[in-house]
Amino acid sequence: MxxxxxxxxxxxxxxxxxxxxxxxxxxxxxxxxxxxxxxxxxxxxxxxxxxxxxxxxxxxxxxxxxxxxxxxxxxxxxxxxxxxxxxxxxxxxxxxxxxxxxxxxxxxxxxxxxxxxxSYGTQHVIAPVAQAPVTQTLAAPLGIQTGDVITEINQKPVVSWNDVNVAVSRSVFNQTAIDLTWRGVDGVVHQGTLNTAGISIEDPAWLDAIGLYPEETQPRLGRVMPHSVAEAAGLQDGDEVTHIDGVAIYGATALREAITQNPNKYIALTVNRNGKSLNIDVKPAAVETKVKANGTEEVKTIGRIGVAISGFNSIQIHQGMLTALEKGVKATWDSTVMTFQGMFKMLTGQLSLKNIGGPVSIAQMAGESSTAGWVTFVGFLxxxxxxxxxxxxxxxxxxxxxxxxxxxxxxxxxxxxxxxxxxxxxxxxxxxxxxxxxxxxxxxxxxxxx
Known part of the structure; x- marks a missing residue:
């Protein structure tokens, strides 16, 4: 509904x-x-x-x-x-x-x-601080270490991790190389190139194949959805999760996996709220979703509690009206160009016609974006x-x-x-x-x- x-x-x-x-x-x-x-x-x-x-x-x-x-x-x-x-x-x-x-x-x-x-005003964004890529990913041979700061990508300065995401996705979409410049924790500047040939933007795991992710920190709960499992359990915005079933965790990935892998099963969360440690039991609701593995799509039951999870370093940036206008023009132009490029790639067979969606596809995306909050929904619009x-x-x-x-x-x-x-x-x-x-x-x- x-x-x-x-x-x-x-x-x-x-x-x-x-x-x-x-x-x-x-x-x-x-x-x-x-x-x-x-x-x-x-x-x-x-x-x-x-x-x-x-x-x-x-x-x-x-x-x-x-x-x-x-x-x-x-x-x-x-x-x-x-x-x-x-x-x-x-x-x-x-x-x-x-x-x-x-x-x-x-x-x-x-x-x-x-x-x-x-783009205007003061914003809290994810810092361009990298996590060490896991082995067998495209970025692993570069030698990026946890805590290294991405300073440039494709010869353009990086302010936040969103700049990295946008540049990487565009390079994969266009099948062009990704030129990286980063500063190590020791202050030494490094450069490297990632060849995106063979990685398809249509593969749901394309980002995992590249291996560039921001550094994870202690997971913190963002917006708790009204009438959700999380709200019923007593979880609140800003809660910092430190343990799951008595085991210390670090990073948002561990928390997400614990939730998704335990549908209809209670998990014990230890949270830090305003300096106080609280134990809260939560039972993730079972939700059926389609996942793609080894080229085949299957329906899988996962757990959901209805909460946004953040587990990354954040920084505060301020952008004036002129900068915001410039970014607005660039974002609109880039989005329009990529839309035309996508249409051309589908007509020429470079992208699958399965990417063409009708009312049902739009409704699903609209519903998902509105669930994530009004900012995400307006961005979807x-x-x-x-x-x-x-x-x-x-x-x-x-x-x-x-x-x-x-x-x-x-x-x-x-x-x-x-x-x-x-x-x-x-x-x-x-x-x-x-x-x-x-x-x-x-x-x-x-x-x-x-």
Whole structure:
């Protein structure tokens, strides 16, 4: 149920701002709007403003549309001249270009604002202090020791471990080498290179294969979820776990394993709370989840108590508005580029089509992110907004990008594209979208019943 409501909220927010982009620019260009609909199918709620525009919330929350006055398709200058004032087709080509591109751009602007807000101010982040890589990982031969500080990655300075994660994931995605610079605990600066060839971003264990992780410290509980097993047991935010069943532990991994490997079994936790040692028994709830091992996917029962776990060194950083704006622009640009690259890799067979997800996949991700807290959920909205904006900018008929291509052609030829080209484009675009939807729904069905 949480996934369903999270999905509805995500779609309502992103579709609304997308269609509002079209609506706002169209109004600025003098176009009369007949209908602004969020969702398709039977209307659940409608109202009209003083200008006669009908606003509608429909039953199927899988998109939306803005219905403007007049015909969209015009093939001659005479037809354009005959269009009534206030119609979309009566606009000049630059106005029509602005109207169709406004939706995707607003999605990207929305993501930019979120990335900027998240970057501004004082934050507690994981320090770029490394844990010694385990043997047989890509990073093991470099000789990185626990406590060494990563200072540069791919010739760019590192401030927090998030910088390491972003750079490493991008290198693996692009199959490029990872250049590392780190300062040892003895103060000596070292350099090394990791060759990512052969490591696939689609492999759930790709990060384990590389072996770069931040240094672990005593595990500390983050946010305890309301109505969770942890809350019922009496655990609180900030509790530091020192022992499990009387055995001293160190590192978040040990605590996570103890929880996941003991579904429906009591474990005794010793926690340090404000300098006092407390013994708390907790019984992890049994949860079924899909795991991938040796190339095969299977359902496994694991334990969950509903709490975030932190076990890393943290530092406090402060970023002013100019730095935040710069990071917002960079994050939006990088996310957009990676989205287009991902689409290209799937079309060329470099990535599996299984990465295309439909409503079920989005709902699952929305539910997981909302469970992790509102910050994670808003971050998920930003990434999904980038995907929505990028998808609509693809030069495919029936998408905003396809209409934009028509208008670019019109700019160079001095006349609208022919009716024949429009008809062919409609068929091509419809075929592409139906295939895309078919793959997405098939992948969703496999997740539900496969």
């Amino acid at each position: 949480n996934s369903l409501w999270s999905f509805i909220v995500a779609i309502l927010v992103l579709v609304t701002i997308h269609e509002w982009g079209h609506y706002w620019v169209a109004k600025k260009c003098g176009v009369d709007i007949e209908k602004f609909s969020i969702g398709f199918g039977k209307p659940l709620f409608t109202w009209k403003n003083k200008e006669g525009t009908e606003f509608c919330l429909a039953m199927i929350p899988l998109g939306g549309y803005v219905k403007m006055r007049g015909e969209y398709a015009i093939t001659t200058a005479e037809e354009q001249a005959a269009q009534p004032k206030g119609s979309f087709a009566a606009c000049n080509v630059w106005q029509r270009m602005a109207i169709v591109v406004a939706g995707p751009l607003v999605n990207l602007l929305f993501a930019f604002l979120i990335f900027t807000v998240f 930003a990434m999904l907004s980038v995907s929505l904006g990028a998808l609509n900018l693809l030069p495919i008929p029936m998408l905003d990008g396809g209409h934009l291509v028509y208008y670019v052609i019109e700019v160079f030829t001095g006349k609208p594209v022919s009716e024949k080209i429009l008809a062919v484009g409609q068929r091509v675009g419809l075929t592409f979208l139906l295939c895309l939807m078919g793959i997405a729904f098939y992948n969703d069905a496999l997740k539900l019943f496969g």
